[in-house]
Amino acid sequence: MRLTSRSPASRASANACLRWLNRDMPDLDAARDAVSRIVRDAHRAGEVIRGLRALTKKSGPQLSQLDINGAIQEVFVLARSDLQQHGIVLHTDLSADDLPIFGDRVQLQQVLLNLIMNGMEAMSAVTDRPKVLAIISEPVESGGALVAVEDTGTGLDPATAGRIFDPFFTTKSSGMGMGLSICRSIIDAHGGRLWVSPRVPCGTSFRFTVLTAPRVGRSSDQIR
Secondary structure (H helix, E strand, C coil): CCCCCCCHHHHHHHHHHHHHHCCCCCCHHHHHHHHHHHHHHHHHHHHHHHHHHHHHCCCCCCCEEEEHHHHHHHHHHHHHHHHHHCCCEEEEEECCCCCEEEECHHHHHHHHHHHHHHHHHHCCCCCCCCCEEEEEEEECCCCCEEEEEEECCCCCCCCCHHHCCCCCCCCCCCCCCCHHHHHHHHHHHCCCCEEEEECCCCCEEEEEEECECCCCCCCHHHHC
16 A cells, blocks of 8 residues: 655645746745645645554544545545656546445545555556546445446456455565555445456456445445
8 A cells, every 4th residue: 555645746736836936026826825735735644644553553444424525536636646647547427426425534535545556557558548547436225335446457367366455465566465455454344345357348447335324334245
């Protein structure tokens, strides 16, 4: 799982601030806006770290009612610079409106951010088709929402697809093999389910479910 407070978005805002200040006639309003974005990103990074510390202490999620689409859109802000830098087109279809999801906002956002980063890495070597990352939310009949992260990358290796959620298993040369395992633990703690499947005609689709209040703790088998 990728953890850093020195996000590309913060670096971009800092560079923009310097450009505004280094002009012959500094644009203080634009510089102020850039600094405000840096402060906002730093606050979000701190919240992510707080959520992960809770995981390491084996404490449960800090549950509250939240707007899942609003939480997803906040993650877009953090990932936007990386997506642009790698030439990835973001497609969204957020139809899970007005659903009172019950969960830990920071932990769910960390799951989504990790899945987005995985999708970006899966498309890093793609040259023969557009790089598209799709984020989808929709209500589910059992109550709650389904969130999908789909890419047009190289897809799943059938030989290892069944192990990708195992702790310490990784296909990356510099990976620790904990990202997807932690993601699944987070979703399990919310009473939901996280799974993966091939995307047709190419790529991978990660999907997870989260519940409406207050049914956290129910077996994930009941929402499949």
